[in-house]
Amino acid sequence: MQIKSLDNQLNSPAPTSRRGRTRRNLRGSLCTVALAVLGWALPIVPATAQLDSPSPAGGAGGAGQGTSGAPGVPGAPGGAPHGGPPGGKMPAMPPLPVLLGIADFLIAVDRPFDAEKIYKLVLMMNPKSAVAQQGLHRAKIAESPSFTALIHTYRDTLENRLTTYGGGPTFRTIHGNITLLLGTGYFRETIHADKPNQTLGFLQDFINDRPLGKSTVNLILEPRFGKYEGYVFLNRTFYAGAPDRTLFNFKLTYDQVPGREHYSVGYMRNDSFIQSDQLQFFAPETFYSVESGLTEDIASIEIQHPIARKVDFQTTYQYLAYSDGNSRNLVRTQLLYRLQPNGRAQMPIFQVGLQHIYDDTNVFGVYYYTPQNQQYLDVCANYIFISRKFKYGLFGTYPVAHVRGSGDGKYDPLATLYAFTNYQISDRTELYVKLTTAKRTGNAAAFTDFVFGVNQHV
Helix, strand or coil: CHHHHHHHHHCCCCCCCHHHHHHHHHHHHHHHHHHHHHCCCCCCCCHHHHHHCCCCCCCCCCCCCCCCCCCCCCCCCCCCCCCCCHHHCCCCCCCHHHHHHHHHHHHHCCCHHHHHHHHHHHHHHCCCCHHHHHHHHHHHHHHCCEEEEEEEEEEECCCEEEEEEEEEEEEEECCEEEEEEEEEEEEEECCCCCCCCCCCHHHHHHHCCCCEEEEEEEEEEEEEECCEEEEEEEEEEEEECCCCEEEEEEEEEEEEECCCEEEEEEEEEECCCCCCCCCCCCCCCCHHHHHHCCCEEEEEEEEEEEEECCEEEEEEEEEEEECCCCEEEEEEEEEEEEEECCCCCCCCEEEEEEEEEEEEECCCCCCCCCCCCEEEEEEEEEEEEECCCEEEEEEEEEEEEEECCCCCCCCCCCEEEEEEEEEECCCCEEEEEEEEEEECCCCCCCEEEEEEEEEEEC
16 A cells, blocks of 8 residues: 555665665655654654554544543653654654544644644655545644634522623634633622521621622633643733722643643632632632632642552642732642553543642631631542544542541532533534532532533634
8 A cells, every 4th residue: 555655665774876865865854854743742642543543545533542731641652852863763753544643633632733744744755645635624724713602600509600701712823822702791699698508698688689790801821832831811800899800820831741740830810719720710709709809819839740650649739828918728639540541542541549638728717718727538530531523521529538627717528520521513613511510518618610612713
């Protein structure tokens, strides 16, 4: 077959004729390009990616599998060091089906410019490859600007309600994405003094059923340079009847082995400690925190490191400085064992393990969540699947032991679930859903946060 013949040709000893020297130069150039393009991708996708990739005959198989930044992805040997291999020997190029599978995967994780390079590389070797031509067409579409429209709702047992909707464009570059989102809606806390867990029930006559209009302007930057990834979130929130506020999130990550080893530092200003780079628009904790303009500045450090072939360790430390002068320390540690993938498969990724959390606030506060010397141990699990058209993930925790805390800051832990799913209904249109929920135990509040959106490429 043509691809197999060319692959054998590129990896066979070069004769000493002029034609042989040309062939040898072509082999060296293609391998150099391949190593430059795949320097970060090869650690993500195992060498068995051809099992789920398009076949050499050009038939379409499943997408190349892997996850960018997903917990527990199996590692594989990386590319050659910068400047080429020692001794002048050029390593063999990955088989073409592997290259095509990796390119499909890169589109799935929103890295279309890297995918484009691989498809062009394949077409240099086999200009008639229908699979590579179709893939290059998809990559070009994925590089184009897109528009997001979404609706977001939040509700908890303290009767906080948030309903917003909005949207905006995303522009993609070879070094990352730029997103502008505008939103509008309302925040409300409906208080009933006779209802369980209503710590603010005595304020019923003052703020019952009083909605606050809310509008936001948001800029998100996601730069990438080699193994360094940045995240910048800038937000201006306007309330009708409460102080306006400026929120932000700056995060820098060194991604040594994607999915298994990374180091991050961050600094952000939130109006809910649950907000993060994954949950930017999570609702404020209480009506009081909105009316008072309460925010918290959070400095954080995060480390994820493999300690065995199937065992990953991750820890996060956060220091919270509240605008009212209070402070808080939060330490989260996970130890996870990877049950899947097995054998030559790449998906799904399934991890189980334990999570320990230590949470201590300096001064107990009535109007927002302030645990003191609280500790709890959770059983946790992560399940992720990524393909060309369909992506989904589940992340859950369930408490098995806890210390409720000291003083007035005693709380019971929550059983939590975070889920996402994305479905590509066409090359230009994607639907997505995010769900975050927690089940109440004891006097801890329960909540549900739901987002539905559409991404449309122009």
